[in-house]
Amino acid sequence: AFPALILSLYHGHYDEWASYCLDQRRSTETYPLIGPLIDTGLGVSAEREKRLRNDPRTDVIGVGDFDAYIASAPVWPTPDVGDAFRSAYRNTIPVMFVNGDWDTSTPIENMLAIRKYYPNSRSILVHRGTHGARRELFDQNAEVREKVRGFLKTGTFPELEENVSVAVPEFRLPSFPAPSAASE
Numbered sequence: 001a002f003p004a005l006i007l008s009l010y011h012g013h014y015d016e017w018a019s020y021c022l023d024q025r026r027s028t029e030t031y032p033l034i035g036p037l038i039d040t041g042l043g044v045s046a047e048r049e050k051r052l053r054n055d056p057r058t059d060v061i062g063v064g065d066f067d068a069y070i071a072s073a074p075v076w077p078t079p080d081v082g083d084a085f086r087s088a089y090r091n092t093i094p095v096m097f098v099n100g101d102w103d104t105s106t107p108i109e110n111m112l113a114i115r116k117y118y119p120n121s122r123s124i125l126v127h128r129g130t131h132g133a134r135r136e137l138f139d140q141n142a143e144v145r146e147k148v149r150g151f152l153k154t155g156t157f158p159e160l161e162e163n164v165s166v167a168v169p170e171f172r173l174p175s176f177p178a179p180s181a182a183s184e
Helices: 002-010 015-026 034-040 046-053 064-075 108-115 133-140 142-154
Strands: 095-100 121-127 163-165
Touching: 002 015, 034 064, 095 108, 095 133, 108 121, 121 133, 133 142
Parallel strands: 095 121, 121 163
Antiparallel strands: none
């Protein structure tokens, strides 16, 4: 539904976006605290914050969540763990990384950058996978799901494709007719 909401905003139709925002605010679902307590509370190093703020892509896509995360970190009860904790280091624990190439929250580059510190790791790049690529992949591919379960039980890696695909999602269309080229 999200692409339809963006198109609606672009074309000046704000009702659906307003309804979406109200629904989010009125939700009685519990809010998982993992985001603010870990993603936000643990903070970023000064070097990482500088890289985020000076990334040339922010001119196009904005600062996203990182600006709010950094600004709100002091209000969460998570103690500052220091830059040593946030620094990457070599670790031989068996790790499997799963990342979607349609993930707008965690870019593939993050996985590629961190996996070099895990020499006993495997990566699965999920074509058309979003931030929920692991769930999408496991829901659609029982063979991969069973191989990953085997890894979790034994710590040994099965023969596994590094590039897999999930089905093209169904996108909801905006509720208004498509504007003609002449009216744009």
